[in-house]
Amino acid sequence: MIEESKRRVAYINEMIESGHAAELVRDGEAYHDAQLAHIADEVCSRPEVRVVLIAGPSSSGKTSTSHKLCLELLAHGKQPVALSLDNWYVDGTLTPRKKDGSKDYESLYAIDLKQLGEDLKALIGGKEIALPTFNFAEEKREYPGDTLRLEEDAIMVLEGIHALNPILTEDIAPAHKYKVYAAPMSSVSLDGERWVPTYVHRLLRRISRDLRTRGKSPQTTIATWPFVVEGEAQWIEPFRKEADAEFDTTMLYELPAMRLTVETALQTVPASAEEYQVAKLLLYYLSFFESLASAFIPRTSILREFIGGSQFNVG
Numbered sequence: 001m002i003e004e005s006k007r008r009v010a011y012i013n014e015m016i017e018s019g020h021a022a023e024l025v026r027d028g029e030a031y032h033d034a035q036l037a038h039i040a041d042e043v044c045s046r047p048e049v050r051v052v053l054i055a056g057p058s059s060s061g062k063t064s065t066s067h068k069l070c071l072e073l074l075a076h077g078k079q080p081v082a083l084s085l086d087n088w089y090v091d092g093t094l095t096p097r098k099k100d101g102s103k104d105y106e107s108l109y110a111i112d113l114k115q116l117g118e119d120l121k122a123l124i125g126g127k128e129i130a131l132p133t134f135n136f137a138e139e140k141r142e143y144p145g146d147t148l149r150l151e152e153d154a155i156m157v158l159e160g161i162h163a164l165n166p167i168l169t170e171d172i173a174p175a176h177k178y179k180v181y182a183a184p185m186s187s188v189s190l191d192g193e194r195w196v197p198t199y200v201h202r203l204l205r206r207i208s209r210d211l212r213t214r215g216k217s218p219q220t221t222i223a224t225w226p227f228v229v230e231g232e233a234q235w236i237e238p239f240r241k242e243a244d245a246e247f248d249t250t251m252l253y254e255l256p257a258m259r260l261t262v263e264t265a266l267q268t269v270p271a272s273a274e275e276y277q278v279a280k281l282l283l284y285y286l287s288f289f290e291s292l293a294s295a296f297i298p299r300t301s302i303l304r305e306f307i308g309g310s311q312f313n314v315g
Contacts, residue, residue, distance in 0.1 A: 001248055002031055002186045009190050009288045016256060016290040025296045028252040032068070032302065039180060039245050040072035043155065048175040050124045051156040054247075055163035055239070056182040057232045059205040061249040061302035065182045066159040067312040068300065079153045085160025085168075087132045088116040092139025106231035108162050112141070117171050120158075123150050124176060161232075164239040181243035186250040196285050199229075201250060204258045204282060205306040211265055212308050218265050222275040249302055255285070256292035261307050263291075 005011065006027065015024040043049050052069065056062050063084065070080035088111050089095075096107040104110060119129045128149040132141050150156065162168050164179050184202060187195040203225055210216035251257075263286055269279035297303055304310035 002250060002252060004189070006252060007186055007188050008192070009188065012188070012252060012256060013290045016292055021253070021292055021296050024253050024292075025298070025301075028254075029298060029301060031252070032247075032249070033072075035247050036065075036069050036072045039069060039247065040076050042245060043073065043178050044076045044078065046175070046178065048173075049155060049178045050150070050176045051120065051158055051169070051172065052178045052180060053163035053169065054157065054159040054180045054182055055161060055165075055236060055243075056249075057202060057236050058161070058228050059202040059209070059306065060183040061205075061305055062159040062161075062182055063314045064302040064305040064310065064312055065180075065247060065249065066157045067314070068302070069180075070157050071300075073155055073157070077153065078155050079151050080155050080157050081148065081150070083156055083158045085111060085116070085158060085162060087134050087141070088112050088119075089134045089139075089141060091141060095139070104231075106161065106228070106235055108165055108167060108235060111160075111162060111168070113168065116168070120156075120169065121171055123148065123156065124172065126150065161236055164242045165235070166239070166242065178245075179243045180245050180247055181240050182247040182249050184250040185246070185248040188255060190285075190288055196255065198250070200282065200285055201254060203278075204255075204262055204286075205303075207265070207282075208258065208261050209306045211262070212306075217268065218262065218279060219269045219273055219275045222269070222278045225278075251301070251303055253292055253296070254303055256289045257294060257297060257303060257307065259286040259289050260291040260293065262286075 015021060043052055054062050054066050066082045070082050073080040090110060090112045095103040096109045098104045122129050128147050130143050131146040131148045132143055135142050164181065169177060184198040187198055189195050207218045207221045210221045266279045266283050269276050294307060299309055299311040305314040
């Protein structure tokens with residue numbers, strides 16, 4: 001994890017105020033790169049591995065992590081292919097339902113397990129498959145004509161919230177799999193006694209992404225957050241122990257960058273709303289940090305998945 005001396009508000013603000021913001025960002029990115037390099041080393045030390053599975057709770061940065069790990073594997077002489085479990089969702093008419101009748105997109109059974117299993121086995125066996133994509137607007141899986149066949153040195157990097165669930169890849173031999181759990185894990189200290197909970201990072205990321213890509217207000221995102229957490233407790237956390245490695249997606253400079261991105265939007269949550277107290281708490285945490293301009297943040301950063309401007313295809 002990030003050393004404690006650097007996980008303090010005073011250190012982070014001093015770096016920004018003294019004109020060393022670029023160095024702060026470099027340190028944060030170097031922390032990620034070192035972890036991913038180690039994971040790539042581990043994967044390459046196991047010649048039978050054909051698929052790397054990356055899972056984690058909402059807004060952990062799984063998609064960007066998969067692309068960044070692909071870059072590391074490429075540097076190790078492998079031919080990585082980044083894939084998302086989202087592309088194997090069942091059509092909307094088949095999506096499982098919650099008790100209240102709403103669609104349960106976080107259920108394992110929102111994925112077409114049969115088709116996914118057949119496709120993964122075919123790829124590992126050297127066969128070509130038709131590569132699906134999921135049309136979220138129409139809630140339909142589509143086949144636009146793309147195909148995929150794994151070369152001898154190819155490794156699939158498959159990300160999604162259920163990637164560590166054994167049911168998902170039960171027909172794939174354990175030796176062919178390497179499993180990674182990704183999530184923010186390093187809390188930031190406000191004053192040596194009070195710490196910013198890691199869920200704050202994830203909720204702020206989700207607010208930023210929802211606002212930017214889906215036009216959802218912070219109030220709406222906060223209102224749905226308890227259901228997200230409930231789904232994570234059922235479908236993700238029980239399988240964390242299955243991971244071969246853990247990847248801490250916390251960034252030293254994240255909260256300063258998020259302050260500039262979401263502070264004004266959070267202030268629009270009305271005091272009369274049920275979500276106001278959560279919005280107020282998020283604003284309280286952000287108030288401890290100096291703002292950091294997005295110009296300092298590289299396009300390969302995991303944070304770009306949420307604030308926009310990523311060089312990866314992450315929405």
